[in-house]
Amino acid sequence: MATDTKTSKAEDPAADLALEDFLPYRLNRLADLVSRSFSRIYRERHGMTRPEWRVLASLGQFGRATASDIVTHSSQHKTKVSRAVAALEKRGWLKRESDENDRRVEHLELTRAGRGIYAELAPFARSYEAAVFAEMGDADWQALERGLSRLEDCLIKRP
Amino acid sequence: MATDTKTSKAEDPAADLALEDFLPYRLNRLADLVSRSFSRIYRERHGMTRPEWRVLASLGQFGRATASDIVTHSSQHKTKVSRAVAALEKRGWLKRESDENDRRVEHLELTRAGRGIYAELAPFARSYEAAVFAEMGDADWQALERGLSRLEDCLIKRP
DNA sequence: AATTTTTTGTTGAAATTGCAACTGTTGAAT
DNA sequence: ATTCAACAGTTGCAATTTCAACAAAAAATT
Known part of the structure; x- marks a missing residue:
């Protein structure tokens, strides 16, 4: 990696932008790392995708x-939800029931089998967080919680 | 083991897992929100993708x-980098130079035009962060910094 | 020196995603 | 009542991403 050969900050006035410190990059990278490590569980055990996991978790x-409802709650595009629902239904983990009053709407529910899968996976989710918590320590964890919560508030107001 | 065999409501079995509080979900969601809002800048102004922006930023x-180097620094898969480099080169924003000693290696550099684009975009990146900072306030921002940094440390050790 | 292994980077093809257009249904406005 | 807009959800298609295989070059092994 080039440090200060010929391209210095004097020559390049726009260059006090360090990608590794830039918030969008850091969040994306962390999200990737965390996802990769946690998604192994549902992917390897049940060949589930992230959209499917989120739908399962929402219904659980x-x-x-x-x-x-799931689109809102899981922050996923409706096509993702639509396809994830179809996939879960195909595996018999989810059932649909048409609404009596409004025939556009379908109410979704996990089947017994689906609840079984959820009951199997949810503890992994909790223990994953517990492990991160244990590794980070209480104070840093709380800082993270605070920072993320505040950022969530800010970003919802001005997207 | 299991508490009782009734299995009545969905809240019973494993469900103090709230998706909206789950760290992987929160990080992914925030990363998405932040990306969506910042990527508009390079997408709308120059039709750039995120991989391309990251390569540009790394070289800048x-x-x-x-x-x-860029694969490491920008945390992107080598195929993404390869294609992003090809795209930037095609637009004349990047040039390659073969290494004399090792003919596998190509050294990458922004052209004058490429530096121009970077010089145009980098201030947006900084002002984006400044805006978030201003909105969050100093204390919460510092909490976020601390939490993210610590999490980065932890996740690199245990992937 | 000849072989094997590793490294750098590219590419083809399959899977995933996102956008827009679509169906079918309800509610609102004229 | 009829038309028009809004909503719930699906699907086709193009763009993106990922995976594995690949070529070329260098390093390591024999």
Whole structure:
């Protein structure tokens, strides 16, 4: 890596931008690292994709929800949700029920098998977080929580 | 082991897992939000992709580097870097120079035009961060910095 | 020196994604 | 009541990403 050969900051006035310190890059990189490490669990055990995991987790959490609910709650594009729902249904982990009053809407629910998978995976999710927490230590974890929460608030208001 | 065999509601079995509080989900979501908002700048102004932006930023920062250097520095798969480099070269923003001693290696550098684009974009990157900082406030920003840094340290050790 | 292994970087093909267009349904406005 | 807009969800298609295989060159092994 070139340090200060011929291209110095004097010559290149735009260069106090270090990619490794840039917030969007850091967040993307961390999200990637964390995902890669956690997604192994549901991918290797059940060949699940991330969209599928999120739908499963949403339904595990809520019990019953529409695709739109899941779009909102899981922050995924509706096509992702649509395809993930179809995939989970195909495996018999999810069932649909048409709404009586509004025939556009389908209520989604995990089947018994689906709940089984969720019950299997959820503890891994918690223990994954517990491991990170243990590794980081309480103070740094709380700093992270605080920073992320505040950033979430800020970004929702001005996207 | 299991508490009881009823398996009635979805809240029963494993469900104090709230997706919205789960670290991998939060990081991915924030990374997405932040990226979406910042990437508009290079996407709309120059039709650039994120891999291309990262290569440009790496070269803007280092002046001269090999593709491998950029893979490491920008945390991107080598195929992404390879294609991003080809795209930037095609637009005349980047030039390659073969290494004399090792003919596998190519040293990459921005052209004058490429440096121009970088000089145009880098201030946006900084002002984007400044805006987030201003919105969050100093204390929360520092908490975020601390949390992210610590998490980076932890995740590199245990992937 | 000849072989094997590693490294650098590229490419083809399959899988994933995102956008826009679409169907079918409900609600609102005229 | 009829038209028009809005909404829930799906699908086709193009762009992107990923994976594995590849070529070429250098390093390591024999």
